[in-house]
Amino acid sequence: MEQYKLLTPGPLTTTDTVKATMLEDRCTWDDEYKTLTQQIRQSLLDIANVSSDNYTTVLQQGSGSFVVESVLQTALSQDDHILIISNGAYGKRMMEMAHITRRQVTELNVPYNEIPDISEVRHILETTPTITHIALVHCETTTGILNPLDAICDLAQRFDKKVIVDAMSSFGGVPIDVESLGIDYLISSANKCIQGVPGFGFVIAKTEAIKSTKGNAQSVSLDLYAQWVAMKDSGKWRFTSPTHVVAAFHQAITELEQEGGVEARHQRYASNNQYVIQSMRELGFMPYVESLYQSPIITTFLYPNEHFDFDDFYNYMKQQQFVLYPGKLMDTPSFRIGNIGDLHREDFEKLMQHIKTYQTKEY
Numbered sequence: 001m002e003q004y005k006l007l008t009p010g011p012l013t014t015t016d017t018v019k020a021t022m023l024e025d026r027c028t029w030d031d032e033y034k035t036l037t038q039q040i041r042q043s044l045l046d047i048a049n050v051s052s053d054n055y056t057t058v059l060q061q062g063s064g065s066f067v068v069e070s071v072l073q074t075a076l077s078q079d080d081h082i083l084i085i086s087n088g089a090y091g092k093r094m095m096e097m098a099h100i101t102r103r104q105v106t107e108l109n110v111p112y113n114e115i116p117d118i119s120e121v122r123h124i125l126e127t128t129p130t131i132t133h134i135a136l137v138h139c140e141t142t143t144g145i146l147n148p149l150d151a152i153c154d155l156a157q158r159f160d161k162k163v164i165v166d167a168m169s170s171f172g173g174v175p176i177d178v179e180s181l182g183i184d185y186l187i188s189s190a191n192k193c194i195q196g197v198p199g200f201g202f203v204i205a206k207t208e209a210i211k212s213t214k215g216n217a218q219s220v221s222l223d224l225y226a227q228w229v230a231m232k233d234s235g236k237w238r239f240t241s242p243t244h245v246v247a248a249f250h251q252a253i254t255e256l257e258q259e260g261g262v263e264a265r266h267q268r269y270a271s272n273n274q275y276v277i278q279s280m281r282e283l284g285f286m287p288y289v290e291s292l293y294q295s296p297i298i299t300t301f302l303y304p305n306e307h308f309d310f311d312d313f314y315n316y317m318k319q320q321q322f323v324l325y326p327g328k329l330m331d332t333p334s335f336r337i338g339n340i341g342d343l344h345r346e347d348f349e350k351l352m353q354h355i356k357t358y359q360t361k362e363y
């Protein structure tokens with residue numbers, strides 16, 4: 001079997017040991033399996049560095065978007081009003097999900113290559129006192145931009161608003177001080193920086209916040225409160241859970257700890273990200289996002305010239321066992337290189353060699 005190196009931000013390249021855990025079948029009602037679920041829930045609190053007095057976790061079947069939607073369905077009551085800040089496709093998706101709940105929504109749309117202006121957010125909060133919640137994406141995977149989570153959480157605390165963070169592509173790879181930032185709901189999934197395989201996501205929630213959400217959801221399967229109640233005492237998932245994925249995730253958490261935790265993983269990601277950007281610049285590929293706002297997760301590169309044929313480049317790189325990621329910008333031709341997953345400096349050195357070879361072949 002071909003072992004591709006996925007330069008995509010999830011599903012991503014996993015270790016053989018993570019993949020190997022999936023060769024065993026498990027029963028969802030069995031105590032051993034419930035223990036696995038409970039261990040994962042506890043580990044997530046540890047990774048988030050939050051106390052179990054104030055925070056709890058819920059695992060939810062589906063891809064990351066299902067989990068974001070379960071939070072938007074469940075966190076907002078009929079009287080609530082949410083401000084959603086967006087500078088990419090995932091922020092837009094949150095807006096779409098929030099509108100379907102028929103709750104009050106205020107949108108702050110920011111250009112994709114900019115971060116939200118804090119004084120503008122403050123102005124909205126000052127002039128719209130009915131707002132109860134603020135939602136934002138931490139690392140907008142659309143571009144690779146890293147949003148100013150601290151500043152927005154700081155505002156939220158001052159204005160006494162609840163905060164929902166899509167930290168899908170950053171949690172586990174970028175340190176986030178969940179408790180001191182006062183984040184109410186932080187969302188991520190199995191197949192991003194924890195380096196598991198796709199199939200479920202999770203929410204790290206303030207217990208006080210989730211406790212008061214009974215009856216809000218207008219969906220059965222995406223009712224995060226009901227999922228939490230079923231899960232919190234026994235470790236039972238409400239419906240069939242992705243057993244293989246859960247076992248793989250448990251192993252992935254062990255490997256995150258072995259690597260040295262979030263700080264160590266962040267170091268590896270940041271150093272490889274800088275290496276990629278520096279090397280690509282030397283080859284004539286300019287990053288889309290200003291370096292000040294660039295995340296250590298994924299980078300958007302502009303086409304180097306009008307003759308650049310991405311499909312040809314993609315196919316060539318795939319023959320070399322590297323899978324690139326197409327761009328997601330509306331108006332600018334671009335592609336992306338993700339650097340999360342089980343990828344190391346020697347992989348990126350090889351990648352750059354292949355890109356160099358491709359260029360000399362082309363031009």
Ligand SMILES: *Cc1c(COP(=O)(O)O)cnc(C)c1O
Pocket residue numbers: 009010063064065066090137139140141166167168169189
């Ligand atoms: C991956 C990702 C999601 C979830 O996408 P799915 O395709 O539903 O897994 C949501 N937000 C961000 C920022 C992401 O990177």
